[in-house]
Amino acid sequence: MGKPPTTLRDIALSLGTSIGTVHRALHDNPGVSAATKARVLQVARNLGYRPNLAARYLSSKKTLRISVNTPQGTTSFWDEVRSGIRDEAESILLENVEVEFRTCPTLGEGEEEALEAAIRDQVDGIVIFPSSPQKLRAPIRRATRANIPVVCVATDAPQSGRLGMVGIDTLASGSIAADLMGRFLNGKEGCIAVTVFDMDITEHSEKYSAFQSTLESFYPNLQTLKPVEDHDIEKEAYRKCRKLFEERGDVAGVYVTTEASVPVLQAAKDAKLLDRLTIITTDLFPDLVPYIRSSAVIATIYQRPHAQGELALRMLHEFLAEGGRRSHQVALAPHLVMRGNLDFFLRRQSQELSAKEKRRAPRENNAEYAGDFA
């Protein structure tokens, strides 16, 4: 096993040239003829050269600047994403990552500007939530061309050249919601309302159709209604749902895929349906807690924002550090929160959000780790 890895020196030696030349060739810096460059690349490939990251970091000492462009958000979702990113940045051993947050106060406003600003600032990488993918397609493409990798979080921006994306698997979450809905309703007939942000967003339409098709195939006695688009606007969510509840007497359940579950619940309450509806929501935030405790919301699909943030940053960092070869499409499985395990998640959530503690306190080198933790 383990032959010593090949170094720049090995390559130089085997070519009768110098380390400097090899280095320039591998980084296509100016100052190498096309011919030598080709030979270097060839030999490097043959010898299976892989750069020593420790040496690289030690030598260059440049820190990677990463811009995180996310909305403020109406729930704690984005706070959790950001704290996941912060945690991951801190836990990187090389400590060469610096995160800059560019937070948009309102959803969709100033997204482009913030992205432009990041590009102008010459950051090394970007984590972004593309709330309207088509509008951001062009700027993301521009970033990529400027050699700044972009990772999308929560929502993808297809055809944009982005490096990758991390989000919740839409099929897994839509299907589990449908399966639970069917079980909970236990043979009853009726129809199910589904609220989404906007059917133009891939993730949302996928989630809807996963829900719809799972319900259709396993619980044919239940019927999925056409999606209610709320665009995360509370009034819109309330109005549309209220109208729906009034018009149709046979609504048996609601699946809320957006953050705007509270107005939906309010609409149900005002329509005097709250205790007759089986409601499944998405995400977990303070305002939702009493509804879960009282069973008005029977279950909620937790999209693990903290984990999404962690993974997005890790993906970016891996790519920047070693030219990356990993999967660039990460689809997480969501968690299911009900009354029973609610406290577990609330505890975790508050831990994660307040984890800006010491953690990185100065310490001696050989900390004693013994002693019982149990």
Added chain:
Amino acid sequence: MGKPPTTLRDIALSLGTSIGTVHRALHDNPGVSAATKARVLQVARNLGYRPNLAARYLSSKKTLRISVNTPQGTTSFWDEVRSGIRDEAESILLENVEVEFRTCPTLGEGEEEALEAAIRDQVDGIVIFPSSPQKLRAPIRRATRANIPVVCVATDAPQSGRLGMVGIDTLASGSIAADLMGRFLNGKEGCIAVTVFDMDITEHSEKYSAFQSTLESFYPNLQTLKPVEDHDIEKEAYRKCRKLFEERGDVAGVYVTTEASVPVLQAAKDAKLLDRLTIITTDLFPDLVPYIRSSAVIATIYQRPHAQGELALRMLHEFLAEGGRRSHQVALAPHLVMRGNLDFFLRRQSQELSAKEKRRAPRENNAEYAGDFA
């Protein structure tokens, strides 16, 4: 922000001594007087010294050897744990980790010997599944005293001095199982059987009591039976459950917390109860799949072995690399698998298990990452 971090040189300069002395003092190597050592430590603390890991690794070039002591297992659980560990080891940027697997063919047999062997081999760290914690308490303590950190996976070994442990949160999984059981049974009366490995294991009794208390408080019409201990022995599981099913006519549901769900299902089938019982199992493996598809098993609590493996190794590595300050008790939330999202998990599982691919293929340095993945 960012002043340049303090180095050994800074400490040496500020003390009028040399780098060598500072280094020896910080690592309590021989060759330093107690007085200087104390002064060095003091100054290091004042200046907030933290070693530069890149430099350390570059200089020493010693790889960390980690022993992974896990059972063969009757399901794919431990294969997934091991593959999670492998994946994490490969994704460590410094590439200074070498994993040695010491796999026990049968549960509980040769565990101690394998642990002793690892200690004798002078590995730098150990990941272990302590199938009988009390028997391993002493050897683990010995490892710790020999300055080999030990991380437990899946099950804890309390009072053993182990560095930490990663597993599934028992409360979260027991409670969600109970909550689902209650919902699925939807007001029916009856009692619920629970099989566990052994009530002497902390995790198992915790899971049982979480289940029991959640069921009691939310669904008082359902009653939790005394636990059935199967010790992961198929015949024992079958025999005890078959007997239980014969004796009690009012069993409405079964919660299987062990790997031995197939014999339980067989017992239910032989007692002609399979279609009248609401069954929730644990973990996900090929033999279980048809039962989930046919709804004989209504849901299974997936304990995310891959993630457990990853996190266990990460914990160990973080500690070894930087003297660790992170939380050493990691409790994961389990995933819920039902018919609807089964395929998602099966796909992931097979991906994870077969991920020994190229991934680390030789590559040029500046890989083009553009191009659309969508």
Added chain:
DNA sequence: CGGAGTTCCGTTAACGTTTACGCTCTGGAC
């Protein structure tokens, strides 16, 4: 033909640690 500007390449000093080696004392045995 001399100088200025290229292009291509070699050399070398960092980066912060580790490790091996070597020096200077002191004290004791011969």
Added chain:
DNA sequence: GTCCAGAGCGTAAACGTTAACGGAACTCCG
């Protein structure tokens, strides 16, 4: 007196990469 041992400390060469500098050869222009 010499010789040796050892404790306490300084020195310097690695580790693999980056980045800056310098030099040779060659071209272009007056």
